[in-house]
Amino acid sequence: MSVQLACASCGRALEPADRGRPRLYCSRACQARAYRARRAQTPARVPVSDDGARHLTVERIVRAGIVVADAEGLDALSMRRVAMELGTGTMSLYRHVASKDDLVTLMVEAAMADVPLPDSPPRNWRHGLERAACRDWELYHRHPWILSRVMVTTRAYFSPALAADSESAFSSFDGLGLESADAFRYMFMFASYVQGVALILVSDAEAERQSRIAAKQETQASGHAQDPLYEPGAYPRLARAMRAGADPWDLDALFVSGLAGVLDGIAADLTRRGIDV
Amino acid sequence: MSVQLACASCGRALEPADRGRPRLYCSRACQARAYRARRAQTPARVPVSDDGARHLTVERIVRAGIVVADAEGLDALSMRRVAMELGTGTMSLYRHVASKDDLVTLMVEAAMADVPLPDSPPRNWRHGLERAACRDWELYHRHPWILSRVMVTTRAYFSPALAADSESAFSSFDGLGLESADAFRYMFMFASYVQGVALILVSDAEAERQSRIAAKQETQASGHAQDPLYEPGAYPRLARAMRAGADPWDLDALFVSGLAGVLDGIAADLTRRGIDV
DNA sequence: ACCCGGATGCGTACTTTGTACGCAACGATG
DNA sequence: CATCGTTGCGTACAAAGTACGCATCCGGGT
Missing domain, CATH: 3.30.60 (Wheat Germ Agglutinin (Isolectin 2); domain 1)
Structure with a gap:
């Protein structure tokens, strides 16, 4: 038996x-x-790469995803679209990537590696934060869609690239003898400002893409002409400010000017604590 | 013939x-x-309301949408979900609302009306901006999902509620004899900071909802225990700051502290221009 | 009384997404 | 050569937005 x-x-x-x-x-x-x-x-995220050149790899998929997202926005990123980009079947991607969410996470990590972190120590804290802000700004310019993950990543998930970014900015305060909690408060204010401007940058990029699509479909867009903001009746201050030099926003200049203000705020607090530079 | x-x-x-x-x-x-x-x-957005009490109205639909979005987040907001909430068919909503996008826009307008604008003139510019920040903060606390539209609305569309909000904050600078462009720069910095913090608030709220759902499904969540940030190896400054009092974030306190810094930055610029209070 | 058009509710169906499932094929290895 | 690890991918299903058109109710003109 x-x-x-x-x-x-x-x-x-x-x-x-x-x-x-x-x-x-x-x-x-x-x-x-x-x-x-x-x-x-x-999860075996790293492909075995025993033969060295396989058709489908995580890297290729992530790169294709970045290309699509850069060109057409994160909304246009679908698994089928990425598969089409690579000339494979849709479901093939799932052998290398756990889900679309996973793919986007990997894309953010890869995209953030495109702009290198500064490797030399900063001259002083102000220089360090300016450098960090520039790096982020460059990142958001190149890959506006990463913001959609930065907002989610804040505390929910852990992202090496994001942590390295913060750590690098944090190091600006080295040697000042600052309390950790104070340094954190400064970083919080700094990062919030940068993210806030990034939000505007991203929505601008999206709006521009939308209008480009709309303009392609119908020759004349309704456009800015009858924008209610420009009629000085209801919102006089807003309308005046919009007209006064801010009409075609120079977002880069605004970013730099606001950043200077934020850093001035930190400087004021440092002075108040007697930790002058 | x-x-x-x-x-x-x-x-x-x-x-x-x-x-x-x-x-x-x-x-x-x-x-x-x-x-x-x-x-x-x-579009005839206002229902004719000739009989005074119709079953389905824009107001009821928008209110139902707000209830769903407040309770379950914007991701859970679907036309079918709203229809279920109202006990009607899905397609009935489209008689009163042009699209889901339109619905969300109306929801944002309605939700922003929940927290009233200040009606008295501010004591000084700092008081005015603090009041405006408090109002926004309260808004984001009550309806975190409105941020998803604030980012889009920046320049692409026109929103009365948002314009009124900006206009009210702008009025803080009345009587200082400021150039419009300067006032705009200050507003830009101020609004960017507030939006940036709101981003964190929103993603926190979302993460909390997610973890609540996860905790409901499986008794033990993997949780914060093995968070790589807490191992002091790779990101020492970040880890130290996280431990030093920032572990359960007091986001409200951080918001206020950062706001003070931003306002200090504006004050420094005002002083530099000889426009001291 | 009657009928037509304005207006509303809603069932059906199609599209676009993510993705679960399972088959087929290829190479290595006993 | 049978078996297993691995990869590619076709099929299919579930959600979500929404176009389309039918049924219905109501008010006003004939």
Whole structure:
């Protein structure tokens, strides 16, 4: 009398192999399911790359995703779109990427590596923060869509690239003998400002893309002409400010000017604590 | 010989009415299409409310949308969900709202009306901006999802509620004899900071909801325990700051402290220009 | 009384997304 | 050569937005 064997995946009865080693699964499908379950434990994000050049790799997928997102925005990024970009089937991507969410996370990490962190120590804290702000600004210019993850990543997930960015900016305060909590407050204010401006930059980029699409479809866009802001009736201060030199926003100049203000605010607090530069 | 009549909508041949006034459309469907086309010209957002109490109105739909978005986040807001909330069919909503996008826009306008603007003139510019910041902060606390539109609304669309908010904050600089462009720069810095912090507030709220859902599904969440930030190796400054009093973020306190810094920055610039308070 | 058009509610169906599932094929290895 | 790890991908399903058109109610002119 022999033991009744069961499929290791579905548990159904399993007739023993007629010769050779014993069977483990009742079907190829069950084998695949077992493999998938095993793989779920260790995501194996790094491809084995034993042969060195495979058709589909995480890197290629992530790069294709970045190309699409840069060109058409994060809204246009779909798994089918990425697959089309690579000339493969949609579901093939899922062998290398756990989900679309995972893909975007990887894209953000990769995109942030495009703009290098400063490697020399800053001359002083102000220089350090200005350098950090410039780096972020450059990042948001190149890849506006990363902001959608920066907002989510704040505390929910851990991102090496983001942590390295913060750490680098943090190092601006080295040697000032600052309390950690104070340095954190300064960083909070600084990062909030930068993110806030990035929000405007991103929505500007999106609006421009939208209007470009609209302009392509119908020749004349309704445009800025009858913008209610420009009628001085209801919102006089806003209208005046909009007209006074701020009409075609020079977002870069505004960013720099606001940044100077934020840094002045930090300087004032430092002075108040007697930690003058 | 009589003129060949055509349907006013589809243009197909139309046999004349056997009695009474002549027909306009070949079918009820064409009539409805013509009505829709006419309505597209004048959106008629305000319901006629001739009887005073109709089942479905824009207000009820918008209110239901706000309830859903407040409770379950903007991601959970779907037309079917709102319809379910109201006990009607999904497509009924489209008689009162042009699209989901339109609904969200209306929701933002309505939600912003929940927190009133200050009606007295501010004591000084600093007081005015603090008041404005408090109002925004309260808004984002109550309806975190409005941020998703504030970012889009920046320049692309016009929003009365948002314009009123800006205008009110702008009025803080009245009487200082400031150049419009300077006032705009200050406003830009101020608004960017507030939006930046709001981004963190919103993503915190979202993360909390997510973890609440996760905790409901599986009893133990993986949680903060093995957060790589807390291992002091790779990101020492970040880890130290996180431990030093910033672990359960007091976002309100951080907001106020950063706001003070931003206002100090404006004050420094005012002093530099000889426009001391 | 009657009928037509304005207006509203809503069922059906199509599109676009993410993605679960399982088959087929390829290479290595016993 | 049978088996297994691995990869590619076709099929299919679930959600979500929404176009379309039918049914219905109401008010006003004939």
